[in-house]
Amino acid sequence: GQNIDQPTEMTATEGAIVQINCTYQTSGFNGLFWYQQHAGEAPTFLSYNVLDGLEEKGRFSSFLSRSKGYSYLLLKELQMKDSASYLCAVRDSNYQLIWGAGTKLIIKP
């Protein structure tokens, strides 16, 4: 079956750095996505990786290793507004998105 694993919850301090990991086992791979979702709102796009390596976008970076079935989202200079759930999703061979359960990130002052 298809499976995406990410930690259920993480806590970090304002101003610090946090890394959210995602491992996946899917039937084919056509890209990996990270989304941010604040409570009660729809997910918003953060990043997309299809090749191995690091993609940087401001305070957020995302890394992919296809051989290991592994990705991480790195958030720097954490702000209180970064408190949200972070969803990892993989596009499989049928171009369908398979979603992880999400990681709830709690930022403390």
Added chain:
Amino acid sequence: SAVISQKPSRDICQRGTSLTIQCQVDSQVTMMFWYRQQPGQSLTLIATANQGSEATYESGFVIDKFPISRPNLTFSTLTVSNMSPEDSSIYLCSVGPGDTEAFFGQGTRLTVV
């Protein structure tokens, strides 16, 4: 990019009734997706709506319970029929991902009492 207008944003409904959720996209798209997100859970795909053909439902979802319309390339509806409290959830429509990302409507928060 795509902008999706979804309504209603929330509703409280009596059990046994039905609710229709609408999504309007600002551009023509081939496929639209309907998701359910239960509290504290991730997104579960209900069905894929294709213009001009019947929707394709995922395992555990049936057309009688979640009928979908797709009359043109910019619009779709999802009906939640004969509702029970277990149907209380957030329902999201989505398009894509195309090359890089999927776009979502604002979501419909449904409470069945």
